[in-house]
Amino acid sequence: MRGNILWMELRTGWKGILIFTFIIILTAGGFPSFYDMIKDSGVEDLEGDEYLTIEVPEEPGGLINLTWVPVQGAAGYTILEDNSSTVQNKLSPSLRSFSTENTSISVPYDYEEKHYYSVYIVMDNVSDPVFLGTRTSVVNATLWDEFLQNEAYQGLAGGREISFLDIRGYLALEVFSWWVLLAGIYLAWRAVASVAEDYKEKRMDLIFSTPVSRRRYILGKFTAHFVVTFWICLVGAGLMTASVDAMGQGDSAGADVIFSTFFASLPMLMCIQAFGILGAIHFKSTRSGIGVTFLFIFAQYAFNIVASVSESLQNAKYATIMYYWDYTGILMGEGVNAGHFAVLSILTALFVVLAVWAFDRQDIPA
C-alpha cells in the first residue's frame, strides 16, 4: 500500500517531468558551452593595444606610465584621454590631451573610473595625426566588468563581485542565479497542481474512501516531488559537469563543486514545494495556490537581491530562503553550509507539518 501515491504521482506526471528534463538539458548542458563565446565577446577589443604598455598604480593618487613603440619618422605624439573607448576614433578628447616627443608619458592617476588612452603619431609631412593604439587604465578589463558592476548582479552573487572570465562566476550568473526561478516555478506549479487538481477534479472523495490518511496523502505527494527534484538536480549536475569538462574547464569547476551546488538547492526547492502544497490545501484551488506560491518565490527572490547589496536591509536577507542556498559561495570553493541546509530542511518540515495540520482540520469539498 505504501508508495502508491508516490508511484501514481510519477506515473501521471511523467510527461511534464520529461519536458522539464529537456529544459534542464538545454540549460545545464547548454549554457556552459556558451562560456568561451561570451567570455571572448566580453574581452575589450582595443585597436593597436599591442603597441602600447601601461602601468597603473594599485590605488589612485600616483602616476600612470604609458609607453609605446617608437615610430620611424614621427615628429611627436599626441595622447588623448577619455572615459570612453571611442577615444580611438576621434581626435578631440573629452577629458585631457598630452603632447610629447618621447615614447612614454606619465599622467596623473586622479580618478576612480576607467579611462582610455589613445596615442596618435604626429608626422611632419602629414596634416592629420595617425592613430597608433589604445589602452585602458584597468588591466585585464572586460566589457562585462562594467556591466557586472550593477548592484543587482552583485545581489545575484550574494553581494560578491565575480568575474565572467572565471567559469565559476559565469555559471553563478548565467545558470544558478535564475535556477531558483526556472526549477522553483516549475516545481511549485507541480506541487500546487498535484493537490489542488485532486480537489478540482473531485478525486479527494475516492482517494479518502480508501484507508489512506490525510497525513499519508500529503507525505506521498511530497515524496513524489522530492524524487522529481532529486532527478532534476541529478540531471542538471551531471550534464553541467560533462559540459564544463568538454569546455576544458573541469579543473576550475569540477564535478564535486557542481554536484554540491545543485544538491544544495534541493532543500530550497523542497521548501518552495512544501509551501505550494500548503497553499493548495488552504485555497483548494490551483489558481490561488499557484498565485500565492509564485508571489512567495518572486518576493523572496527580489528581496534577497536587494538585501544582499543594501546595507540597511542587510539583516533582512536572513528572512529569505534564497539566502540559504549560496551557490556563489559553493562554486567559489566555500563548500556547502550545513547550517543553511539545516535551516531550509527545518522550514520545509514546518510547511509540511502545517499542511498536514490544515488538511486534517478541513472539510473536503464535494
Next chain:
Amino acid sequence: MPKASAKPGKDILVIDNLTKYYGDFKAVSELSLTVREGEILGLLGPNGAGKTTTIRTCLALLKKTKGNVSIFGMDSHKDSERIRMRTGYLPGDFGLIPDITVRAFLKHFLALSDCKSTEKMESLAKRLDLDMDKKTQDLSKGNRQKVGVVQVLMADQVLIILDEPTSGLDPLVQQEFYKILREEKAAGKTIFMSTHILAEAELVCDRIAIIREGKLVLLESITNLQDKMGKILTVEFRNKVDPADFRIKGVTNIEVEGKNLTLTIHSNIDEVIKRVADHPIVNMNLRTYTLDEMFLRYYSGDGGEEE
C-alpha cells in the same frame, strides 16, 4: 422523531444526534439512524435534503458539528482509516485520474485498499460491460459511473456506502447493478445508500430513511411502512355515491369524484368491502401505496399515520 435503536453487535453504522453546519447553514440537524448488519438501508430525500452531507460526515470527509457517528463500533473520525479498511464508498460525484487505463486506475485503488486480488474487479467489469483498457479520460459519464461501481465493490468490503449509485447508468446496467447489490447482501454485506429514485429504493432496500431539510422524518422497513400506510381502494360505481357511506373506523382519505371513490384502508377491510358491495360496481382495484406516494405524503407534511 425516530431514535436510533442501538443493538450491540448488530449495528454496523450508528448515527447519533448528528448535526452539520456549513457556516450558518444547518445541512444536517440532530439526525439519528442505524444501519444494521446485512441490510440495505436507503437514505431518501430530494436534492439538498442532506443525504450526501450525512454520508460524507460518516466517512470523516466532513467534520461533524455535533453528535457522534460510529462504524463497526469505532468513532468515525478518530478511527477513520481503520473503518475505511472495511468500508467501500462510491461518491455521488467523482473524477478519475487522467492518462491511465481503467484497469490501472482500479488497480491503484485496490492497492490503496491493500487488496491483492483483482479477480472481483475483473468479474464486475465484465458484468457491467466496462472496457478496462480504455483511457479514463475517454469514458462517457455512464462508463465513469461503472468504474465507480466496480471500485466500491472490488475490494470486498464489509460495509458499502453508495451515494446515488445509479446516476448515469443505463436501465440495463441498473438492473445488473441491483442484482449485484442483492448478491452482496446475500453474502452478508451491509449497504447504506442514498438515492432519490424511489423505485430503486423500493426494489433493493430493506429499510428506508427519509430526510427533509437535514432532519430524519421516517425510518422504517418497506413492508412495515406499506402496512402502516394502508391500502388504497379505488372503485368505479354505476351511480354516484355518498362519501358518508364509507366513514367507518380504520378508513381515511375518502375522496369521491363523480362515480369514482378512492379511500385508504388501515383496518376493518371486511366492513369496507361490505359497504362497497351495497352499490353497483363497474370496476374496482385494491393496492398498496407506492414509495412515490408515501414519499410525497411525508414530504407534504402528511405523515401517513391513521387519522
